[in-house]
Amino acid sequence: MVKAYTQEHVYKHPWERVTSASWRKFADPENKRTLSHILEVDTLSHKLDSLSGKLYTTRALTIHAPGPWFLRKIVGQDICHCVESTVVDAQSKSMQLTTRNISLQKFIEVEEKIRYEPHPENLTGWTVCRQETSIRIKPLSALASMAEKVEQRCAERFMQNSVKGREVMERICKYLEAESGGIASNFH
Amino acid sequence: MGMSKRDKKSSFTSPCAHLRTAYHNCFNRWYSEKFVKGMWDKEECVSEWQKYRACLSEHLDDKHLSRFLEAEGIVDSATQGVKNPVDGVSQ
Numbered sequence: 001m002v003k004a005y006t007q008e009h010v011y012k013h014p015w016e017r018v019t020s021a022s023w024r025k026f027a028d029p030e031n032k033r034t035l036s037h038i039l040e041v042d043t044l045s046h047k048l049d050s051l052s053g054k055l056y057t058t059r060a061l062t063i064h065a066p067g068p069w070f071l072r073k074i075v076g077q078d079i080c081h082c083v084e085s086t087v088v089d090a091q092s093k094s095m096q097l098t099t100r101n102i103s104l105q106k107f108i109e110v111e112e113k114i115r116y117e118p119h120p121e122n123l124t125g126w127t128v129c130r131q132e133t134s135i136r137i138k139p140l141s142a143l144a145s146m147a148e149k150v151e152q153r154c155a156e157r158f159m160q161n162s163v164k165g166r167e168v169m170e171r172i173c174k175y176l177e178a179e180s181g182g183i184a185s186n187f188h
Numbered sequence: 189m190g191m192s193k194r195d196k197k198s199s200f201t202s203p204c205a206h207l208r209t210a211y212h213n214c215f216n217r218w219y220s221e222k223f224v225k226g227m228w229d230k231e232e233c234v235s236e237w238q239k240y241r242a243c244l245s246e247h248l249d250d251k252h253l254s255r256f257l258e259a260e261g262i263v264d265s266a267t268q269g270v271k272n273p274v275d276g277v278s279q
Binding site for chain 1: 208209212230231237253
């Protein structure tokens, strides 16, 4: 029982700016209200391959995911820890994020893969984001009998949150654009 | 995945919040001003990272998460072992 969803979005900003925005997405206080389901983000590991220009990072995301009461009763908690592993290749300009839940794994497995690359039609100006989400309810878990419903709800929530995520990304990109270009000329 | 986690809410690493902000700010600046512009040969924010990480390893009580911290320790020592001991060619 696996459900998979893919989404694609084009940012009209260069790859460097979009991936910078991606790092700031959860941390920016102004966005905390929009992405209120993200409670905390901690960097657990960080490794730079200074020869090839590859950066490997692992972060812990603490997510607030309140469900209906019966779900909370079964699961026993409404916060969930996820681990996000990121590989950025600065040379080939690709950023790939993979996020998996590490809490509640005996009930459900959610995996989200996001990839940012320069857009083939405008390599220096645009960035394409491909997002793939798969949701799997464990067959013998207490949730199995209502798997269909839970998967549906879970998927809806993911969709809502990724729309919010895109709005935040667009906002940070605009901010970074202003910071890199606009400010200098404003002061003259 | 203990049920006791319910009471802890979000603040499981908040004692490290200041160090976390310092590190993330430094990292974000390094990423957008150096790393993506091809200047990836030099690691920055090292002292911020060490302070933050030390705090995390003290306060991260979730065993699923601390596994990832420990895993990094192993990678660290492994790469340091391989590191070339050629002296200063920084210029």
